[in-house]
Amino acid sequence: MRGKFITFEGGEGSGKSTHASLLAERLKALAIECVLTREPGGSAGAEIIRHIILSGIAKPLGAETETILFAAARDDHVRMTIEPALNAGKWVICDRFIDSTRVYQGALGKVDMKLIRGLERVTVGAAMPDLTFVLDVPANIGLARAKTRRGAAAADRFESEAIEFHEDLRRAFLVLAEREPKRIVVIDGRAPRDVVAERIWAAVNARLLGGLIEVAESVAP
Numbered sequence: 285m286r287g288k289f290i291t292f293e294g295g296e297g298s299g300k301s302t303h304a305s306l307l308a309e310r311l312k313a314l315a316i317e318c319v320l321t322r323e324p325g326g327s328a329g330a331e332i333i334r335h336i337i338l339s340g341i342a343k344p345l346g347a348e349t350e351t352i353l354f355a356a357a358r359d360d361h362v363r364m365t366i367e368p369a370l371n372a373g374k375w376v377i378c379d380r381f382i383d384s385t386r387v388y389q390g391a392l393g394k395v396d397m398k399l400i401r402g403l404e405r406v407t408v409g410a411a412m413p414d415l416t417f418v419l420d421v422p423a424n425i426g427l428a429r430a431k432t433r434r435g436a437a438a439a440d441r442f443e444s445e446a447i448e449f450h451e452d453l454r455r456a457f458l459v460l461a462e463r464e465p466k467r468i469v470v471i472d473g474r475a476p477r478d479v480v481a482e483r484i485w486a487a488v489n490a491r492l493l494g495g496l497i498e499v500a501e502s503v504a505p
């Protein structure tokens with residue numbers, strides 16, 4: 285049976301990496317094999333492109349070129365990491381995916397949505413997420429968390445944008461969630477970590493696991 289595909293989306297420092305990783309641990313504890321990955325990146329070729337984009341050297345080439353670079357990275361990631369894992373019955377948990385392109389390059393970068401959708405069709409194919417979490421935090425909280433986490437390292441290409449950019453990002457993610465309520469669940473990322481983790485777990489259980497948890501727990505030692 286094909287595995288399930290879960291993505292985490294939201295602004296900088298909203299807790300995506302933290303909760304993607306906590307969810308993977310929880311699934312593994314139920315003996316569900318899962319692959320934890322991220323975008324841009326997640327495969328050898330895509331990690332090279334990640335460096336090009338996040339270092340900021342492609343910024344002068346414009347938002348369209350950056351969109352194409354994200355798509356090239358996604359194409360490699362889907363073919364080399366995501367599809368093989370899903371086809372092997374593993375679950376895939378990915379830190380950012382198509383909604384980041386729709387929001388950062390589409391809503392904020394003003395890249396034509398026709399180009400974005402066209403690139404999605406080519407790169408994503410059947411690998412559409414079964415469930416997407418948007419972790420929603422005010423921009424100032426997310427940026428402060430991201431800054432604390434990175435320590436002395438420099439802010440990357442998008443983190444260094446103005447606060448208004450990050451507030452617009454937050455709104456754009458919420459608009460996407462309103463449009464696709466069957467796929468996207470908004471979680472208030474301001475809550476304490478354990479509370480956020482429980483809400484995510486409840487949604488995974490309700491939407492993707494059905495009775496599986498009870499079976500797995502009843503067979504656990």
Ligand code: T5A
Binds near residue numbers: 354477
């Ligand atoms: N991008 C990406 C595009 O523009 N288009 C695209 O198509 C794609 C795929 C990726 C950049 O690329 C852009 C978007 C991004 O700018 P990245 O380095 O992967 O860059 O950075 P982010 O994805 O933004 O990840 P961050 O690491 O900044 O944020 P996270 O993962 O949301 O946050 P996380 O989990 O690292 O948490 C940050 C800190 O907060 C704490 C954590 O412990 C950590 O210290 N924390 C909490 N603290 C209090 N309460 C909670 N509930 C907390 N949850 C986490």
